[in-house]
Amino acid sequence: MTSKSDVISSNPLSFALEILKLLAEKPHKKAELEIALGDRGFVAVDLDQKIERTIRKLRSCGFQIQGAPNCPYRLVESVFPVLLAEEQRESLVLAAHVLADMGFSTQASQLYRIGNIRSAVQSSTLKVDFHPPVDYSDEAIDQTVRLLQQRIQQKRRFVLWYCSSKGREAAWDLDKCELRLHNGVLYLFAVVPTMRSRRFDYLPNVDQNFMFRIDRILRIGAASQTPWTYSLFPTLTIRYRLFGDLSTYKPRRSQEKEQLRQDEAGFVEIITEEEYLFWFRQRILQYGASAKVIEPQWFADEIQDVLRRAFLNYENREG
Template sequence: MTYPWVKLGIQRLYRDFHVVPAKLDNDILDHQRKYMSSKNDNNYNQVGFALEILRLLAEKPHSRDELGRQLTEFLAKHGKPVGDIDQKIVRTIKKLRECGFEIDSAPNRPYKLSSSSFPVILSAEQRQSLALAAYLLSEIGFSTQASHVLKIGKLTDQDWPQYIQTRFSPPADYSAESIQKVISALEERFRQKRRYTIRYRNTKGDEQIFDCDCSELRLHDGVLYLFAWVPDSPFKIFPKSPNVEQNYTFRVDRIISVGAPSLTPWKEKNLPTFEVRYRMIKQLSDYQPRRSNERVLQRDPDGRFVEIVATEDSIFWCRQRFLQYGANVLLLEPNWLVDQIIAELLDATREYHLGRFSP
């Protein structure tokens, strides 16, 4: 066996004297090709292995055993030797940390990718878009998420939008550890689609347990809510369950805890809804629907109104929306909601009269 450096030395020697035996030269070139192929293959192993770890951890945290199983399959799929997979994982994660990737780990805890250091090259427009996204996230109470966006683009205060102002007033920082714990638990229940309970504190400070079925998180007017169908809740307007009276809104920052999932699957795939029919009049007679749940039934040829039907899933939010339109909307159906709106407006009128004429 001739070692590569010996062959290279002999090659240089012969070439210095302008003598290159054909067989030796071919042997050397052939060895070089194999040597470089082996080197590139080894580099591919290391880089591919590291990228696969990052890909897996970017999806979700993984335990060492889980990571080992998936990486073993990855290596076998690509025809690479497995060897001591645990040692390879530890060694590769150490190198990734040295490269700036923040990967958390602890005894009996999964590996978790906390921060990535992949370089991102952005155009001026992309930087502005990321800065705007970070600004809006910060303004609606997601400060930690905003900082992650800023870190991705390596943005500074100079990138902050200067000509956009918001008027959100979130009741809490949704990035706080206690609230994030609640949000994570809720998201897990949504994936499991099984009934669960929450312990909730209302505005008076009273605590109550609610049994929740089909549910979702919803951001409404700058406040984050759990919007859920509560199957055991009472109802008066509708004849049977499920119905929209049983749709409840819970402010996430007032949820004390989220219970474990039960063995009972969600009964409903979607939240109960009801239809409303109304006319936009006066200043809103040329109203163009912007909400996906609205559909135009007719437009008056003289431009006096536009008649719309909409599918709603919250009685309270629907009522609030019509009240904010004032005299520019005429609710037609359902009759029970028309009665509620009339009662609310009459009550408001009485309060104005009392306030105006009282000493």
């Protein structure tokens, strides 16, 4: 009597599908495929040769699988058909359109290929108001992002060489970091453990957090043997009020919570834990007369000084 495992192990289609599943998860060396396939009930005397024959057949069917002696097999692109309902296709088109407008054209084209969507139906009624400084699908940028993702996964300190907006090049020793997309621009957000602040006499503090625009990164050093010291980004507690039309605001950011609401007085008071003061300052300033920072006082003074200088720009009609 033939067992179920014998049927599975002798079924070429099941064998090929299992190889595709494994390669879709991550690259595998031939020896690793043999072990994984054996654990799944695929047993054969010539299992290594069977793997080679199957991968050749998969390549002939259009699956792009890289492989070389002493190197793992890597699935570069799958041609496996994906059947989508109309709403699913529309969602895929919308996601691809947003990615393309945000500067990720290669990733967008991959979504189009996954859904087998022709260019004639790639238009979207949604307009995305993003103006990225570069195409993040550029080969050099893509390589930078991949290296940064590796460093983030390794969770070890490393050195980054960076060119500022003023053209100054410098090396930065970085601790905890992550990639962030802010206002259509991709940054590496990181803690600089050696940074000293003029505003704080203690560590850690929010001034140790820095952002590095991805397209200005010159080089990324190897991961060191020193693990990250920081498990969280330092923050600063800020209390602010919103007035007028913004008095109906309800916190939607994870770091914010409502402290006080007085509908008769027409304001809401928010407490927030901010990781990067420049971004928060820009948000408060765009609210104009509808916002006021309550504390800390030194930060409220900074906002007041910026608004005063902005007023003087309009006071001087000649400039």
